[in-house]
Amino acid sequence: MADEEEGAPAEDQQGQLSCPSGGSADSEPAEHRAEEAGERQAHCGENDSQRGGLTQDSCLEQFKIRKFFVLRPGSLDQAIKDVEALVKREVDGSVCSIWLMAEVDHWNNEKERLVLITDNSLLVFKYDFIMLKCEQFQRIQLNFVDRLCHGTFIFPKHSLLQREGEGIRVFWDRLREPSFISRWNPFATDFPFITFTHHPVRNVNDTFSALCDIQKFVEQLRGAAQKAHTVKPVPGRANGVMLLKQPIHIDTYVGAMSFLGNQNKLGYCMARGNVGF
Secondary structure (H helix, E strand, C coil), X not given: CHHHHXXXXXXXXXXXXXXXXXXXXXXXXXXHHHHHHHHHHHHHHHHHHHHHHHHHHHHXXXXXXXCEHHHXXXXXXXXXXXXXXXXXXXXXXXXXXXXXXXXXXXXXXXXXXXXXXXXXXXXXEEEECCCCEEEEEXXXXXXXXXXXXXXXXXXXXXXXXXXXXXXXXXXXXXXXXXCXXXXXXXXXXXXXXXXEECCCCCCCCHHHHHXXXXXXXXXXXXXXXXXXXXXXXXXXCCXXXXXXXXCEECCCCCCHHHHHHHHCCCCCCEEECCEEC
16 A cells, blocks of 8 residues: 555656656646635735724624614603603694604704604604603694705805705794894794704614604605694685705804714713713
8 A cells, every 4th residue: 555655656757757848837827826816815805804894883883873862672662652641632633643853953953852743733852861751842833834845954155064964944934034143042942943854873773764764754744734724724824835845054154063062962862971961
């Protein structure tokens, strides 16, 4: 057995010696193939590192999203029960739909909101998902809503701010314009309109995608407002709701406060280390 194993290489060597030209031709492709294999391994290593980076970015984004208290088990269900208890049946009627939105004020500040569309009203709630209590709410009568503006956000020409995504602005008094003082007061609340945009958790799962769907919100709000105009028209006013597909203007130029607030999500109930806001 030992002699046979030793003899096989001898025959191979003889074959190589008898064909010297063929041996040199075979050795070159072998070296070339080795170089290609090395390049492929290096390329695969780069792809793996890229995939690893994408995975880390995705995990970091998921970690940031999970800091919203609205995602904690039971928080949203309790919030819906609490705000539904504040609905006055004799004034608002029955609840038609519930939405999770972000309000954008006239200084471009984002604020977490629960929004209810009822038979007669648009109810906007500021809800504390940390303490599980409603802090304040605003009631807008649907038969006074006259315009819905749906589109992207725009700022003045020389503004330093920008905002991605789409939003919806609800108007309910076309004859009244905000005063100069109100426009420059960051705490003013006497505007005849309110603006909403997507909540940051809209892509977590199908449930939150449905709750944060701007397009469906616009459709249901328009239908409810049209019905309210028909059932309870306002004397001396044109009844009906116009849906305008146009950009939503935010008259803010510098907005340092909104930039810092929105970057740190100060308008949302989130876990912030040992302190929650």
